[in-house]
Amino acid sequence: MSTPASLMPLVEKYFEEDLMSAVHVLETLPEDDAVTVIKGLPPHLTSQALAHMQVNLVASLLEDVSPELFAHILDHLDPQKGAAIFLDLPNEKRESFLAILPERLKNRIREYLTYPEDSAGRIMTTDFLAFYSETRVKDVIRKIRVLARRKAPASYAYVVDEENHLVGVMNMRDLMLASGEAKLVEITRKDIFSVNSFMDREQVAEELSKRRFFAAPVIDNENHLLGVVKAEQLIGDVQEEATEDIQKMFGAGGDERAFSTVGFSLKKRLPWLHLNLLSAFLAASVVALFEGIIAQITVLAVFLPVVAGQGGNAGAQSLAVVMRGLVMREIPSNRALALILKEAWIGAVNGLIIGLVTAGVAWVWVGNPFFGMVIGLAMIVNLVVAGLAGAAIPLSMKGLGLDPAQCSNIILTTITDVMGFFAFLGFAVLFRNLLI
Numbered sequence: 001m002s003t004p005a006s007l008m009p010l011v012e013k014y015f016e017e018d019l020m021s022a023v024h025v026l027e028t029l030p031e032d033d034a035v036t037v038i039k040g041l042p043p044h045l046t047s048q049a050l051a052h053m054q055v056n057l058v059a060s061l062l063e064d065v066s067p068e069l070f071a072h073i074l075d076h077l078d079p080q081k082g083a084a085i086f087l088d089l090p091n092e093k094r095e096s097f098l099a100i101l102p103e104r105l106k107n108r109i110r111e112y113l114t115y116p117e118d119s120a121g122r123i124m125t126t127d128f129l130a131f132y133s134e135t136r137v138k139d140v141i142r143k144i145r146v147l148a149r150r151k152a153p154a155s156y157a158y159v160v161d162e163e164n165h166l167v168g169v170m171n172m173r174d175l176m177l178a179s180g181e182a183k184l185v186e187i188t189r190k191d192i193f194s195v196n197s198f199m200d201r202e203q204v205a206e207e208l209s210k211r212r213f214f215a216a217p218v219i220d221n222e223n224h225l226l227g228v229v230k231a232e233q234l235i236g237d238v239q240e241e242a243t244e245d246i247q248k249m250f251g252a253g254g255d256e257r258a259f260s261t262v263g264f265s266l267k268k269r270l271p272w273l274h275l276n277l278l279s280a281f282l283a284a285s286v287v288a289l290f291e292g293i294i295a296q297i298t299v300l301a302v303f304l305p306v307v308a309g310q311g312g313n314a315g316a317q318s319l320a321v322v323m324r325g326l327v328m329r330e331i332p333s334n335r336a337l338a339l340i341l342k343e344a345w346i347g348a349v350n351g352l353i354i355g356l357v358t359a360g361v362a363w364v365w366v367g368n369p370f371f372g373m374v375i376g377l378a379m380i381v382n383l384v385v386a387g388l389a390g391a392a393i394p395l396s397m398k399g400l401g402l403d404p405a406q407c408s409n410i411i412l413t414t415i416t417d418v419m420g421f422f423a424f425l426g427f428a429v430l431f432r433n434l435l436i
Helices: 005-017 019-028 031-040 043-050 055-062 067-076 079-088 091-100 103-113 137-149 172-177 201-211 231-236 238-250 262-289 291-296 299-327 333-366 369-399 404-430
Strands: 129-132 157-160 166-170 215-219 225-230
Touching: 019 031, 019 043, 019 137, 031 055, 031 067, 043 067, 055 079, 067 079, 067 091, 067 103, 079 103, 129 137, 137 172, 166 172, 166 215, 201 215, 201 231, 262 291, 262 404, 291 299, 291 404, 299 333, 299 369, 299 404, 333 369, 369 404
Parallel strands: 129 157
Antiparallel strands: 157 166, 215 225
């Protein structure tokens, strides 16, 4: 197939109208012609086609494109697919492409390549066979023949849905005996063993040995297919070493250590101490706004740390749960708002219970039921805000491409202190006549 510039509009139209057939044509083309097509298509069309192709084939085609085009294509691909393609590139290509990638894409790739030490995700390979469940049997057979000529990975062939959820495994005998027009989902074996990407490698080895499997699919907490872990990898740790190389390229692991130099430690810590100081002055300025009411009712100052402390603790609980969820990849982007609202609801219930207890203590302490009402209301407001902030801050930082662990706690403390002081002293002003 020749693809001069005059034919590219026709090729583009073909890709827009019948994507799966176009994907098959792209897979069967000689590599030079396939690269020419990729270079001539808009990045969004290229990404749609590449999303339906095997990772090793995509990586071999993208070796010959410019770093700028690679970055454009990667930006339109699913992050998991993009990270897998990047990992499959030769070392020298990774380095040249890495130099041109924006920081946002680097962070996205880093997230999908970083797993805890000794976990399944750390030793899995992204070079595996997977087909969409709605693909016709005859198209799968045709695709397998093409991939065989391109040295496709020798492994099980898995079946996924359009959102890359693992559906099952494909048996070659079932495939050969099925009608060519049948959908793959009709012959898929759905009772399949899989391992979570955070499962310890010793447990993975034990499970594979017990079942006498030479490989198993690796999934995340949402059942997305991430890769395959092979028995031979558990012995050689080849993939672990490759992943460590990638992390070094990205600068991962360069944080402060126990015996880092004094200068390096100061460089890491001082900026955040300044930010913390700024937040402390911000909270103090809120208190200064209410100097008049504090001068009239001095006992208010006694309860300020109580309101701020409870807000900080409640927020820290939400923050810890969400941070763990981000690390374990338990939070899909489409459920972030639901998680924030859930934490706000928990904050409201906790605030009501803790507020009633605090109100009772304050009533007995001060001898005024309205003082208890004021601090109880402030506690409800602050714990709702704490729940919202504890969930929203790390999720927002992640969405902006920042490290949620870096300064979430400082921002959270600022918000809970400011809102706690403002709510408590604001209610005191509102009910001043009942407190004096």
